[in-house]
Amino acid sequence: MTDEQRQADLQLLAELAAGEHAAIVQYMIHRFYSGEGEIGCEIEEVARREMVHWKWLNERIVQLGGSPALERGEMMIGGPSLVDMIRKDVELEEHCIQEYTAAIERTSNEVLKRQFRMHLADEQRHRETFLELLREAEELQDSGETPHSPTEQEESFIRMLNGNVGHEYGAVLQYLHQSHATKDIEVSRATLNAAIDEMKHISWFADAVVGMGGDPVMEPAEVVRADTDEGRMQANIQDEAHARQMYAEQIARFKEAGREDLAELVAFVRDQETFHLEDFQHLLEQVKEAGDIQASEEEVRKLRLTVGSLFGEPQGH
Amino acid sequence: MSDYLMRDGAPLTEAEWESIDSTVVAVAKQHLVGRRVLHIFGPLGAGIQSVPNERLAPPSPGAISFDGSDDAAIEVAGREQTPLLVVHKDFCLNWRTLETSRQMGLPLDTGAAAAAAAVTARAEDRLIFLGDQEAGVEGLLTAKGRRTLALSDWSECGSAFDNLVNAVAVLSGAGYTPPYAAVLSPDLFACLLRVYKDSDTLELTHAKEALTGGVYECPVLGQKQGVVLALGRQHFDLAVGQDLATAYLESRNLNHYLRVMETIALRIKDPGAICALTKGGK
Numbered sequence: 001m002t003d004e005q006r007q008a009d010l011q012l013l014a015e016l017a018a019g020e021h022a023a024i025v026q027y028m029i030h031r032f033y034s035g036e037g038e039i040g041c042e043i044e045e046v047a048r049r050e051m052v053h054w055k056w057l058n059e060r061i062v063q064l065g066g067s068p069a070l071e072r073g074e075m076m077i078g079g080p081s082l083v084d085m086i087r088k089d090v091e092l093e094e095h096c097i098q099e100y101t102a103a104i105e106r107t108s109n110e111v112l113k114r115q116f117r118m119h120l121a122d123e124q125r126h127r128e129t130f131l132e133l134l135r136e137a138e139e140l141q142d143s144g145e146t147p148h149s150p151t152e153q154e155e156s157f158i159r160m161l162n163g164n165v166g167h168e169y170g171a172v173l174q175y176l177h178q179s180h181a182t183k184d185i186e187v188s189r190a191t192l193n194a195a196i197d198e199m200k201h202i203s204w205f206a207d208a209v210v211g212m213g214g215d216p217v218m219e220p221a222e223v224v225r226a227d228t229d230e231g232r233m234q235a236n237i238q239d240e241a242h243a244r245q246m247y248a249e250q251i252a253r254f255k256e257a258g259r260e261d262l263a264e265l266v267a268f269v270r271d272q273e274t275f276h277l278e279d280f281q282h283l284l285e286q287v288k289e290a291g292d293i294q295a296s297e298e299e300v301r302k303l304r305l306t307v308g309s310l311f312g313e314p315q316g317h
Numbered sequence: 318m319s320d321y322l323m324r325d326g327a328p329l330t331e332a333e334w335e336s337i338d339s340t341v342v343a344v345a346k347q348h349l350v351g352r353r354v355l356h357i358f359g360p361l362g363a364g365i366q367s368v369p370n371e372r373l374a375p376p377s378p379g380a381i382s383f384d385g386s387d388d389a390a391i392e393v394a395g396r397e398q399t400p401l402l403v404v405h406k407d408f409c410l411n412w413r414t415l416e417t418s419r420q421m422g423l424p425l426d427t428g429a430a431a432a433a434a435a436v437t438a439r440a441e442d443r444l445i446f447l448g449d450q451e452a453g454v455e456g457l458l459t460a461k462g463r464r465t466l467a468l469s470d471w472s473e474c475g476s477a478f479d480n481l482v483n484a485v486a487v488l489s490g491a492g493y494t495p496p497y498a499a500v501l502s503p504d505l506f507a508c509l510l511r512v513y514k515d516s517d518t519l520e521l522t523h524a525k526e527a528l529t530g531g532v533y534e535c536p537v538l539g540q541k542q543g544v545v546l547a548l549g550r551q552h553f554d555l556a557v558g559q560d561l562a563t564a565y566l567e568s569r570n571l572n573h574y575l576r577v578m579e580t581i582a583l584r585i586k587d588p589g590a591i592c593a594l595t596k597g598g599k
Contacts, residue, residue, distance in 0.1 A: 305360055306338070306560045307345050310352040315533055 009109055010066040013057050016116075018073035019099055020054040023047070023092055025218045026075040030085040032206040032216050039082065039133055039140075043089070044203075046126050051199075053119050058180045060112065068180040070173045070223060082137045086130055093127040148213040153257060158214035160250060161205045164266075167246070168201040170221030171239060177225060178232045184290070187229050190283055191236075194276045201269050208265060233284035240277035244270055321363060327565035327573070333415070333425055337563050340427040341434040341577055345561050348438035350535040351445030351457075354498045355583075356550040359557035363580055367398040368556040370584040401558040402452055404440045405578035408433035412571040430563065433577040437561065443537040445555065445583050446500065446544070455585060457500075457553065458544050462588035464491065465595050468541055471508040478513060478520045482527055484545035484592045493547035493590050498530030500546070502538035505594075543594040552590035556582040 027047035034040040058068045078088035100120040104113050150158060175195035179188045206216035224235040247270035254263035320326075324334060361368065374394035380386075408429040418425040443449075448456030455461065466484045471477040485497050501509075509521035509532065516523075524532045530548045546552070558580030566574040585591075 304560070305357065305557065306342050306562055307349065307352065308560065309357045310346060310349055311354070311356055312531060313353055314531065315350070315353070316347075 005108060006064055009107055009112060010061060010064055012103055012106055013061045013064070013066070013112070014069040014071070015073075016099060016103060016119075017054055017057040017061070017069040018071045019096060020050050020057060021069075021071070022073035022075045023050045023096065024054060025072065026077060026092060027089060028203070028206070029075075029077055029216055029218055030079075030082075030089060032203070032210045033079060033085060034082050035210075036207070039086075039136060042129060042133055043086075046089075046129060049122060049126070053122065055176070056115060056119075058176070060115065062180050067225075068177045070177055081141065083134065083141055086134045086137050090127060090130045090134060093123050093130055096123045097127065148211075150213040154212040154214070157254070157257075157259070157262065158209050158212055160253075161209050161262075162214070162217040164205045164247075164250075164269075165202055165209070165216055166219050167221045167243060168198045168205065169218060170223050171195070171198040171243075172202065173220055174223045174225075174235070174239070177223065178236075181225075182229055182232065184229050184287065186286065187232065187283060190279055191232075194236075194279070197272050197276070201272070204265055204269065208262060229287040229290075230284065233280050233287055236280040237277060237284065240273050240280060243273045244277065247273065322562060322564040324563075324565055327575075328568070329410075329415075329565070329573070333418075334563075336425045337410075337427055337430045337575070340430050341561065341563055344431045344434035345438045345577075348435050349441060350500060350533050350537075351442045351583075352555060353531060353533055354500060354546055354548055355445065355553060355555040357557055358550075358554045358584065360560050361401070361556065361558045363559035365401060365558045365580075367400045368558075368582050368584065369396055370399040370582075370586065371396045372586055373551065375587075375589070399556070399582045399584055400452065400454070401556060401580040401582045402444065402449065402454065403578060403580050404437055404444060405576050406433040406436040406440070407566065407574060407576045410573040410575060412573070415573070430575070430577070433575075434561070437577045437579070439537055441579070441581060442535060444581065446535060446537060448583075454583070456583065457546065457585070457591050458538070458542065458593050460585045460588040460591060463591040463593050464488070464589060465593050466545075468543070468594040468596050471505060474511060475514045475520070477505070477508045478523050478527075480594065481524050481532075481545060484594060485527055487592050488545065488547045488590065491589060493552075496530035496548045497528045498546050498548055499524065499528050499532045499543060500535045500538070501532065501543040502540055503534055503536055504540050505543050506532075506534035541594075541596060545592045545594070547590040549590070552587045553583065553585045556584055558582075 024047050027043050027050065031040050031043040031047060034043060061067070061069060076088040076092050078085035097120060100116050100123060103116045104120070107113060107116070172195050175191040175198065179192040179195060182188050182191070202218075206218075209216045224232075224239075226232040226235050247266045250266050251263045251270065254260070254266065327334075329337075358368070371393040372395040374392050376391045377389045380388040410429060414426050417423060444454065444456065446456045446458050448454045448459045457463070464487055466480070466487055469476045469480045471480065481499055484499070488497060489495075506521075509519065509524055511520055512518065513520040513523050521532060528545070530546070559578070561577065561579040564576045564578055566576050568574070
């Protein structure tokens, strides 16, 4: 493979990853509005599959020597009716089908072609799923529940919880990036697990926002892209410590306002963040120790013989 | 930990370092003589400034018995700390030489590095064979307790070979076993490049059959200097702290100054395994 082909494939993979990223967030937002009923569960299932696509694309990017792609493509957020939201999801799937069809033509890499064909088949199935959900949503459309309008206090809580969504979203991207970028299997495993936990936190906070009549805001907080595992762990520890403090303050506020349900939710998330914090602290120690071992190897390299023994060697050679 | 060779801070590319390193090592290998008759002990690291040198007591005969009764073990008769000395030569990498290579895509001219490597190799051999009086370090030809044999007149055909065989006899008579090796000054070595008596082979060829450890020419030895050695790490070795490497010193007047260097110590454990050829046998 020429360097030109490699760069072209990296560009293609990054574009597709951005599309998958947009699909994940769009479907999750639609899932938050649709609640946890049958339709909501189906949408979430499709979103999970898109996460797997996104992960595979980033694995290929790293294999080709690129850096994991965290950019997000354009979304088609629908609403306020569920019918409109699912219609937008059908449109997005049709767009993805076109993208993958073109991608198969654009690359000469057989491994990528095979991967894209599988993604294409998934997207075609998703379109069928959404078309079916659309029919169900249209049947339900006239059941007519009046949407809840948030109170002033709830508006304040919605802003707070949306802040949490953004924080967790940033953490998901940061951890997924690390999970792909690191060469340490322990770091990769821990950051992937933490990312999965943070995704759940997004869902819980977004559900609470929708429950109060608000709109979930899916804009990620700043993502730190450190070059070393030590830097990654230090950034994570700082973020997790910040989250713990932020959530502790929120718990007090929710309790003061008599919203025990929200206080309990945030307390549960805080406890998970405590586990992440301790896990990252432990990993930081491990990474530092490994760094020391690497330094020792460097010392050994310096100690190697250059000329070494010439014992018994004839002269003039 | 800081890199004492200061290579990381040098404005040279990895490929340029590779070019310098390969030249230095290749030239040194070509020139070094002492390492052909000495085993290496190390590398110990540049931070090691001295190394223990244990002189072994002459062994009593190996025991033979029915029940493995008490035996007189080979023991350390004396121990001293031998300093690892820095052997080095500096060289200048001219900025225009470097720029020519970079601009024109030509191989880097490493002539100065090669010259520094050759001089450093010669300094190593001088330390090994002649020692360094200022540092209070003995060489193989100056070690106390070495054996000596009068150097005969090598201008006579066959006398060089006979003299070397006699030196071997001195060592074997004292209980030292092969392999033996001879290290000779260029003028003595030249005497071996003659056809031996009525044969059609050089004296050198005959000498190599008797001295299976090799017969070497060593430019650091003065006229009519030579030594025959019974080889083995129990007799002597070369302790290496930092093996030959190139360090970056500084940049001055746009030029780059580098140093070919190493830290080494000759450890003579049994000077009786050395038979120096001397005028008058002293």
